[in-house]
Amino acid sequence: xxxxxxxxxxxxxxxxxxxxxxxxxxxxxxxxxxxxxxxxxxxxxxxxxxxxxxxxxxxxxxxxxxxxxxxxxxxxxxxxxxxxxxxxxxxxxxxxxxxxxxxxxxxxxxxxxxxxxxxxxxxxxxxxxxxxxxxxxxxxxxxxxxxxxxxxxxxxxxxxxxxxxxxxxxxxxxxxxxxxxxxxxxxx
Numbered sequence: 001x002x003x004x005x006x007x008x009x010x011x012x013x014x015x016x017x018x019x020x021x022x023x024x025x026x027x028x029x030x031x032x033x034x035x036x037x038x039x040x041x042x043x044x045x046x047x048x049x050x051x052x053x054x055x056x057x058x059x060x061x062x063x064x065x066x067x068x069x070x071x072x073x074x075x076x077x078x079x080x081x082x083x084x085x086x087x088x089x090x091x092x093x094x095x096x097x098x099x100x101x102x103x104x105x106x107x108x109x110x111x112x113x114x115x116x117x118x119x120x121x122x123x124x125x126x127x128x129x130x131x132x133x134x135x136x137x138x139x140x141x142x143x144x145x146x147x148x149x150x151x152x153x154x155x156x157x158x159x160x161x162x163x164x165x166x167x168x169x170x171x172x173x174x175x176x177x178x179x180x181x182x183x184x185x186x187x188x
Contacts, residue, residue: 031158039158041099047152048096049104051165054148055089056105058082061141069131074182078138081175088168095161135183142176 031039062082066075096103149169157165 034156034159034162037156041101044158044161045096045099045101047155047157048092048161051148051152051168052089052092052096052104054145055085055092058085058141058145059089061138065134065138068134071131071186074131074135074186077178077182084171084175088171091164091168095164132183132186135179135186138179139176139183142172142179145172146176 029041031041031044059082062078062085066078066082069075069078093103146169149165149172153162153165153169156162
């Protein structure tokens, strides 16, 4: 066999050049969704940041709601839901950070307006501490969270993100039902 045609057999040619896969590797900027759609890193980050804002709004809203109710039971429930939403936001923030992106921080203007509405509504209702009125507003907030999660889940998120968002969504549904049942109980 001619060593000129087979570089591995010709010691004068030096070592066979090895391909370094890491040199050509580009960062992953696309992810496959549950239903086969392709997600860009930016689109995925935007969806997760939207949910982070929803969770921060819920966290702040429940803290404020706890301050506006007379019932110690409702105060505890609202504080529990506030902590839950803080944990959700932290989980989602970690997912965004794992993509190498900047997670959202803070609440939204819409959330701030909703909290202002709670203040106004409870102030107008008499002593400013009408539990049923606060529960009505909390249910509205839960409807917003439920809708936001459904929208993002219906987009077919990548599996590893879908599992986290789906788990949070199930907890939001339970919270929504608890708020609705409490509202019905306090309305009578």
